[in-house]
Amino acid sequence: MITHSNSAQREMAEVCVNKGNEELQPFTVTVGATVPTGFEYTAAEEVQEKIGASARVSKDRGRIYFEISTDHLHKVHHLKSVDNLFVVVKHYDDYQFKETKEDALLDLQQLAPVLPWNNALEVWKMNNSLKKKRTRRRGAGAPKPKLSDASEPEKPHAEPDPSQLNENPGNACPQQEPGTDGEQDCDIQESEVKPLKFRVTCNRAGDKHSFTSNDAARDFGGAVQEFFQWKADMTKFDVEVLLNIHNNEMVVGIALTEESLHRRNITHFGPTTLRSTLAYGMLRLCKPQISDVIVDPMCGSGAIPLEGVIEWSNSFFLSGDNNDMAISRTVNNINHIVKKKQDGGSISPGLSIDTAQWNLCNLPLRTSSVDSIITDMPFGKRMGSRKKNWDLYPSCLREMARVCRPGTGQAVLLTQDKKCFAKALSRMGGLWRKLHTVWVNVGGLHAGVFVLRRTTAVFGTTPEDVRDPHMGCESQEVNMEEKVHTPRSE
Ligand SMILES: C[S@@+](CC[C@H](N)C(=O)[O-])C[C@H]1O[C@@H](n2cnc3c(N)ncnc32)[C@H](O)[C@@H]1O
Secondary structure, eight states: OOOOOHHHHHHHHHHHHHOOOSOOOOOEEEEEEEOOTTOHHHHHHHHHHHHOOOOEEOSSTTEEEEEEEGGGGGGGGGOSSOSEEEEEEEEESSOOOOSSHHHHHHHHHHHGGGSOOHHHHHHHHHHHHHHHHHHHHHOTTOOOOOOSSTTOOSOOOOOOOTTTOOSSGGGOOTTOOTTSOHHHHHHHTTTOOOOOEEEEEEEEEOSOOSSOHHHHHHHHHHHHHHHHTOEEOSSSOSEEEEEEEETTEEEEEEESOSSOGGGTTOSSOOTTOOOHHHHHHHHHHTOOOTTOEEEETTOTTTHHHHHHHHHOTTSEEEEEESOHHHHHHHHHHHHHHHHHHHHTTOSOOOOSEEEEEOOGGGOSSOTTOBSEEEEEOOOSSSSSOHHHHHHHHHHHHHHHHHHBOTTTOEEEEEESOHHHHHHHHHHTTTTEEEEEEEEEEETTEEEEEEEEEEOSOOTTSSGGGSOOTTOOOOOOSSSHHHHOOOOSOO
16 A cells, blocks of 8 residues: 655656556555445345455445455456446444534535545546556457447447547557557657546435535535546546445445446347346346347347357357347347457357247247246336236246246246236246345336246146137237337336
């Protein structure tokens, strides 16, 4: 850990960001991550598995923290359950905010110059270097993600712009040509010192504060600007300083990601495309094994099976939907990933995934042939209707029970229509047993991920197997979903 007197800090920070070529001994920092609310413990499990660190789940739901040595920093970019990453400058477990607005804000202003910025800024710089390498590896000519539908509101995932990732921002090289070696160029132009651009983002929760998040961001930001002599820029910033306040807990951090990592994989978004991070959490709940057959029978744009096949390439994934637009999005998304693998020189560019158009209530699959079903069901809000769900859900559960292996088969099902789901499940008690529920936030909606185990009952021998001829899966091809272009992901 590097420690310095306050008066020397700014100089150190300047040295830190201006001169990037000195070899530093590895040191340990705390990294924070925002994760889909409800999947904090799943994310902590992944951190333990991939980084070997035990993560602390914050009181502030949707965040975890873990320690990492800087020589392992690259590993944070292998995490699949995190949306955004940041390095912690300082964590206050019980910050005593002053009662009046003026006093509380004055305190924040006085805090900026005395915070231990150096290590966090060093990590920010190392991270820029890592991101630059990753971008180069992906290839400058890699196709830009595009929308399948011009009216689609989802912003496509943009590759980080190398000119924004200023490794030596003090020696900024904004005119750097793609493919040239930025580090060398920056060294050459060392004398042209440009101030860093920054912004402060404040996330505040709690009802006992006398100030708003805007007040805090503005006043703390002003003090940061004065201390570092950086330039404030709300849109084209090099450094994003985070001020996360939750009741009496306050964390000052520096962002390591520009935009949420949940947009990975998907280039052709649908109206209810699931965040890849949430899809990953659902997949982890069913613990895919080698050779497992895993089906998403209502795949939409394919977020779940795509995430699955990338992370668990030794399982076989089948994705289907009854909507032809959804199928074409899934196929396009798969093709994009295959192309990316080919461009990256992968020796096994294919993916163990297939796609079919089908009606979930009548799947073209053998009885007892599937290990796991993971799907995101129509909530009946943007997709289908609550009324239709009363018929759809029991039919789904019955057909899923038919194709799943008795005794070992499992289903991980996401829905916000909890009442309808509970009722349908109670009617299928002989075929499915509920193991547990993970409560999650999907685009502001409180939804449940229901983990079910197929009972040992042989399909065709329980009263639940008998299909009511009046109850079925009406086609939901023409439905609200295609008309309301509101993204489901947060
Ligand atoms: C909530 S969306 C799934 C979104 C998906 N997870 C994604 O990332 O895009 C539900 C999907 O169920 C499909 N669906 C509804 N009824 C169906 C049925 N009977 N058979 C097959 N698919 C159905 C819809 O077309 C829709 O794509």
